[in-house]
Amino acid sequence: MRLQGKAAIVTGGASGIGEYTVRDMVEQGAHVLIADINDAVGEQLAQELRTEETKVIYQHVDVTDEAQIAAMVEQAVAEFGKLDIIFSNAGIGSMAPSHELSYEDWHRTIAINLDGVFLCAKHALRAMKQNGGGSIINCASILGHVGQAATASYTAAKGGVVNLTRALAVEYAKENIRVNAVCPGYIDTPLLSQLDDATKQHLISLHPLGRLGKPEEIAKAVTFLASDDASFITGANLLVDGGYTAQ
Ligand SMILES: NC(=O)c1ccc[n+]([C@@H]2O[C@H](COP(=O)([O-])OP(=O)(O)OC[C@H]3O[C@@H](n4cnc5c(N)ncnc54)[C@H](O)[C@@H]3O)[C@@H](O)[C@H]2O)c1
Numbered sequence: 693m694r695l696q697g698k699a700a701i702v703t704g705g706a707s708g709i710g711e712y713t714v715r716d717m718v719e720q721g722a723h724v725l726i727a728d729i730n731d732a733v734g735e736q737l738a739q740e741l742r743t744e745e746t747k748v749i750y751q752h753v754d755v756t757d758e759a760q761i762a763a764m765v766e767q768a769v770a771e772f773g774k775l776d777i778i779f780s781n782a783g784i785g786s787m788a789p790s791h792e793l794s795y796e797d798w799h800r801t802i803a804i805n806l807d808g809v810f811l812c813a814k815h816a817l818r819a820m821k822q823n824g825g826g827s828i829i830n831c832a833s834i835l836g837h838v839g840q841a842a843t844a845s846y847t848a849a850k851g852g853v854v855n856l857t858r859a860l861a862v863e864y865a866k867e868n869i870r871v872n873a874v875c876p877g878y879i880d881t882p883l884l885s886q887l888d889d890a891t892k893q894h895l896i897s898l899h900p901l902g903r904l905g906k907p908e909e910i911a912k913a914v915t916f917l918a919s920d921d922a923s924f925i926t927g928a929n930l931l932v933d934g935g936y937t938a939q
Pocket of ligand 1: 756
């Protein structure tokens with residue numbers, strides 16, 4: 693088991709990529725704190741996965757609220773005795789022509805998708821420094837690498853996550869803290885549920901592998917980056933995109 697005895701936090705862990713990552717981390721032997729704003733689903737997932745050997749707890753955390761993030765890290769350390777891993781995954785989609793995008797919508801996307809990732813890293817780093825090391829994985833996107841129409845705030849946030857990941861990797865390498873990101877292509881999760889069939893078919897056609905990704909395929913990349921199998925990988929932005937950006 694890749695993560696035997698490790699202590700992890702997954703933000704946005706109640707749904708989609710986060711949920712599958714929680715499932716895989718638990719299967720790999722980690723104790724996990726699920727952080728989300730969807731309390732009913734998060735609590736249910738924690739109850740389903742916890743066993744005598746594996747602690748799985750849920751905490752309400754809005755990643756735009758620094759006090760809640762600080763409390764989340766404190767709770768993980770109190771429950772597990774340490775923090776080895778955080779997957780900063782909570783995020784929202786945003787689609788609007790840029791000339792019609794309100795400043796409020798712009799700010800909300802940046803607040804959750806970029807500021808939230810920074811704040812989680814800030815507080816996780818404090819715990820990891822005390823623990824002698826750790827592994828931070830941020831959720832970016834193909835849209836941190838390439839542009840797309842009508843996604844200005846999302847693309848700007850994910851581009852920020854890509855380079856924030858590099859900056860933190862360089863800054864904390866000497867503390868034995870690795871910082872990486874996963875950059876998914878389009879993945880079949882509730883985030884895509886608003887899209888009509890024609891749009892989904894178009895998105896499928898943009899992936900050379902000829903399909904959308906599955907959340908468990910991103911989860912596998914995250915648990916790899918979290919594990920000692922990735923011990924010489926830091927500052928990487930791992931594209932898991934069915935070839936989307938290779939064209
Ligand atoms: N699905 C895709 O195609 C795709 C592609 C690239 C990147 N991503 C990224 O993957 C991550 C997960 O997306 P998903 O597709 O699993 O979506 P999802 O909607 O299934 O899950 C997102 C989770 O984040 C939670 N969340 C939203 N706002 C939050 C907040 N303020 N604080 C805490 N939790 C919050 C939601 O409650 C939900 O449980 C996001 O960062 C997203 O940008 C998704």
